[in-house]
Amino acid sequence: xxxxxxxxxxxxxxxxxxxxxxxxxxxxxxxxxxxxxxxxxxxxxxxxxxxxxxxxxxxxxxxxxxxxxxxxxxxxxxxxxxxxxxxxxxxxxxxxxxxxxxxxxxxxxxxxxxxxxxxxxxxxxxxxxxxxxxxxxxxxxxxxxxxxxxxxxxxxxxxxxxxxxxxxxxxxxxxxxxxxxxxxxxxxxxxxxxxxxxxxxxxxxxxxxxxxxxxxxxxxxxxxxxxxxxxxxxxxxxxxxxxxxxxxxxxxxxxxxxxxxxxxxxxxxxxxxxxxxxxxxxxxxxxxxxxxxxxxxxxxxxxxxxxxxxxxxxxxxxxxxxxxxxxxxxxxxxxxxxxxxxxxxxxxxxxxxxxxxxxxxxxxxxxxxxxxxxxxxxxxxxxxxxxxxxxxxxxxxxxxxxxxxxxxxxxxxxxxxxxxxxxxxx
Amino acid sequence: xxxxxxxxxxxxxxxxxxxxxxxxxxxxxxxxxxxxxxxxxxxxxxxxxxxxxxxxxxxxxxxxxxxxxxxxxxxxxxxxxxxxxxxxxxxxxxxxxxxxxxxxxxxxxxxxxxxxxxxxxxxxxxxxxxxxxxxxxxxxxxxxxxxxxxxxxxxxxxxxxxxxxxxxxxxxxxxxxxxxxxxxxxxxxxxxxxxxxxxxxxxxxxxxxxxxxxxxxxxxxxxxxxxxxxxxxxxxxxxxxxxxxxxxxxxxxxxxxxxxxxxxxxxxxxxxxxxxxxxxxxxxxxxxxxxxxxxxxxxxxxxxxxxxxxxxxxxxxxx
Numbered sequence: 195x196x197x198x199x200x201x202x203x204x205x206x207x208x209x210x211x212x213x214x215x216x217x218x219x220x221x222x223x224x225x226x227x228x229x230x231x232x233x234x235x236x237x238x239x240x241x242x243x244x245x246x247x248x249x250x251x252x253x254x255x256x257x258x259x260x261x262x263x264x265x266x267x268x269x270x271x272x273x274x275x276x277x278x279x280x281x282x283x284x285x286x287x288x289x290x291x292x293x294x295x296x297x298x299x300x301x302x303x304x305x306x307x308x309x310x311x312x313x314x315x316x317x318x319x320x321x322x323x324x325x326x327x328x329x330x331x332x333x334x335x336x337x338x339x340x341x342x343x344x345x346x347x348x349x350x351x352x353x354x355x356x357x358x359x360x361x362x363x364x365x366x367x368x369x370x371x372x373x374x375x376x377x378x379x380x381x382x383x384x385x386x387x388x389x390x391x392x393x394x395x396x397x398x399x400x401x402x403x404x405x406x407x408x409x410x411x412x413x414x415x416x417x418x419x420x421x422x423x424x425x426x427x428x429x430x431x432x433x434x435x436x437x438x439x440x441x442x443x444x445x446x447x448x449x450x451x452x453x454x455x456x457x458x459x460x461x462x463x464x465x466x467x468x469x470x471x472x473x474x475x476x477x478x479x480x481x482x483x484x485x486x487x488x489x490x491x492x493x494x495x496x497x498x499x500x501x502x503x504x505x506x507x508x509x510x511x512x513x514x515x516x517x518x519x520x521x522x523x524x525x526x527x528x529x530x531x532x533x534x535x536x537x538x539x540x541x542x543x544x545x546x547x548x549x550x551x552x553x554x555x556x557x558x559x560x561x562x563x564x565x566x567x568x569x570x571x572x573x574x575x576x577x578x579x580x581x582x583x584x585x586x587x588x589x590x591x592x593x594x595x596x597x598x599x600x601x602x603x604x605x606x607x608x609x610x611x612x613x614x615x616x617x618x619x620x
Numbered sequence: 621x622x623x624x625x626x627x628x629x630x631x632x633x634x635x636x637x638x639x640x641x642x643x644x645x646x647x648x649x650x651x652x653x654x655x656x657x658x659x660x661x662x663x664x665x666x667x668x669x670x671x672x673x674x675x676x677x678x679x680x681x682x683x684x685x686x687x688x689x690x691x692x693x694x695x696x697x698x699x700x701x702x703x704x705x706x707x708x709x710x711x712x713x714x715x716x717x718x719x720x721x722x723x724x725x726x727x728x729x730x731x732x733x734x735x736x737x738x739x740x741x742x743x744x745x746x747x748x749x750x751x752x753x754x755x756x757x758x759x760x761x762x763x764x765x766x767x768x769x770x771x772x773x774x775x776x777x778x779x780x781x782x783x784x785x786x787x788x789x790x791x792x793x794x795x796x797x798x799x800x801x802x803x804x805x806x807x808x809x810x811x812x813x814x815x816x817x818x819x820x821x822x823x824x825x826x827x828x829x830x831x832x833x834x835x836x837x838x839x840x841x842x843x844x845x846x847x848x849x850x851x852x853x854x855x856x857x858x859x860x861x862x863x864x865x866x867x868x869x870x871x872x873x874x875x876x877x878x879x880x881x882x883x884x885x886x887x888x889x890x891x892x893x894x895x896x897x898x899x900x901x902x903x904x905x906x907x908x909x910x911x912x913x914x915x916x917x918x919x920x921x922x923x924x925x926x927x928x929x930x931x932x933x934x935x936x937x938x939x
Contacts, residue, residue, distance in 0.1 A: 285689035306687040397883040449793035452884035453771050597885030
């Protein structure tokens with residue numbers, strides 16, 4: 195017994211000594227801005243996509259080779275918990291030095307002084323913002339200040355299963371398609387006995403009804419971010435595009451799609467077509483079934499030929515202890531060299547213009563070029579100061595409309611009314 | 621320390637005297653000191669991690685939240701909103717249905733299984749382990765497996781039902797059924813824990829009672845109702861209090877099985893109080909409102925537990 199106690203005490207001593215030792219070595223680095231003195235600095239970098247981890251690790255390594263005094267510690271948090279965690283970290287003042295941000299969160303974080311504006315650094319270092327798609331630079335500009343260098347972008351395409359088209363002897367979709375053609379073929383390809391549907395119509399925004407709303411001349415939120423567009427007839431018609439597909443039995447029902455996700459159905463050959471993002475390319479490329487059976491093309495045309503574009507940015511926390519090193523890293527992440535690394539990995543379309551070809555060629559069996567072409571005519575992802583609030587309501591009401599618990603008009607108008615209330619309080 | 625020793629001073633003198641009342645008192649006092657010292661870590665932990673957050677939550681329920689934990693006093697605003705919120709009534713109703721079904725059914729099945737597993741049968745430890753497994757399995761894993769089993773188009777349950785000519789329901793996406801589907805899983809996964817407590821209770825019942833009853837000619841059913849059940853009431857009381865509190869706070873199974881971001885038509889009709897708390901507090905960043913929901917839940921649990929404590933004199937037999 196005595197021996198046990200003394201072992202425990204010894205272990206405790208070692209642990210305490212270890213802690214204080216660690217504290218001592220990191221304390222000076224934490225209190226001084228130390229680029230000049232060449233001391234070791236560790237920056238934390240938070241992100242949420244496992245698929246992009248290898249590319250990000252390579253970038254961190256490359257950066258470390260050029261800046262041996264700066265270590266990058268990458269923290270991966272699954273997408274579902276990422277913003278809950280960041281919100282808690284921001285509230286407690288412990289945000290990582292650098293992290294991924296998306297459109298829906300940028301204004302909220304910038305407006306609450308959680309982010310370091312980088313306009314001066316961009317000017318001082320002569321960074322040319324024309325290197326990135328304008329929609330993305332604008333997305334991360336708030337109150338005349340730049341907050342992020344764009345990292346990647348994503349657009350939406352029409353993914354289709356070539357095998358199911360061949361079996362039904364129907365020609366593949368192409369750029370000539372419009373809404374009517376899509377509906378017609380979707381019905382044609384549906385075979386209830388085999389459990390095969392022409393298309394999947396889940397109640398999703400970015401990879402679903404946002405696109406058809408824009409294509410129909412409707413909008414989700416006005417340009418001054420003061421009013422909702424959900425009470426506009428064009429918007430409602432854009433929503434009906436999807437519910438019609440369900441009502442005409444060309445798609446599984448909302449209930450079915452909530453039990454088995456559209457992507458799962460697509461990956462098991464139960465669905466001939468689906469709207470999905472460029473971010474799925476690398477997953478479909480790795481999947482045994484989809485890698486040589488599926489391809490992607492332009493979205494079928496509505497009144498307007500457009501789709502949604504969204505992209506991520508790298509931002510610096512306002513209370514980082516190493517703003518200089520953090521900016522150096524963000525600058526590197528926004529460089530052509532970093533973009534090439536991301537492009538080769540295939541995990542996302544790099545935002546740096548001119549490097550996208552490398553991404554397109556990374557998976558030659560898909561016509562990935564369509565995602566780049568669509569970017570040119572795409573409209574930005576709808577955001578406001580507190581997007582998360584109304585986005586939750588959007589999901590709730592659209593789910594009701596999709597499930598037939600409410601008519602599309604009623605759901606859409608109720609959403610417009612409540613969204614207007616929320617926007618007026620922002 | 622000084623205060624302590626001066627307090628102890630008079631007793632020191634007393635200790636020199638032969639055994640008197642006073643020396644007993646001194647013994648007691650130092651016992652108490654050590655007892656409190658021993659439970660101090662738990663008491664401090666309870667204060668810091670339970671009592672203080674409760675006080676804070678009550679305070680926050682009177683505030684309105686901006687971004688990132690900034691808040692301002694809002695009086696009863698949240699409670700006014702809460703009374704008008706249709707989701708509150710859905711959540712209350714679901715929480716009550718869930719509790720009223722899951723708790724008694726869970727207890728009844730657990731007692732039944734505990735009595736069976738208290739017999740001398742072959743491979744008893746294997747059975748006990750099997751019934752206990754869900755308790756040590758993570759809720760996330762349990763929910764995922766059941767999601768697959770329940771899948772209306774490709775799941776095992778509806779496949780088995782189809783073999784006997786029944787078309788199974790849409791277990792987790794039909795608003796009328798989803799709550800009951802979750803209750804089934806909740807009962808299933810609570811059996812193991814309850815069973816262990818009941819087994820302990822059963823083993824505390826002296827064998828001589830049964831032997832005496834057997835001599836008097838009582839059958840197994842009569843023995844169960846006249847001996848086992850009454851002597852098991854302390855365990856039943858304990859389990860019913862803890863599982864009631866647990867049931868009022870049900871969240872993880874519903875969140876994981878019915879999902880909140882997948883566009884499930886059943887989610888809205890199946891939410892409970894804790895679910896309402898989560899979506900407001902963590903998804904919409906509406907901390908003050910969420911705190912008000914938590915306070916309502918706390919009051920509900922306090923009332924029900926107080927009633928149970930009062931009623932226990934009527935039916936719980938301590939020997």
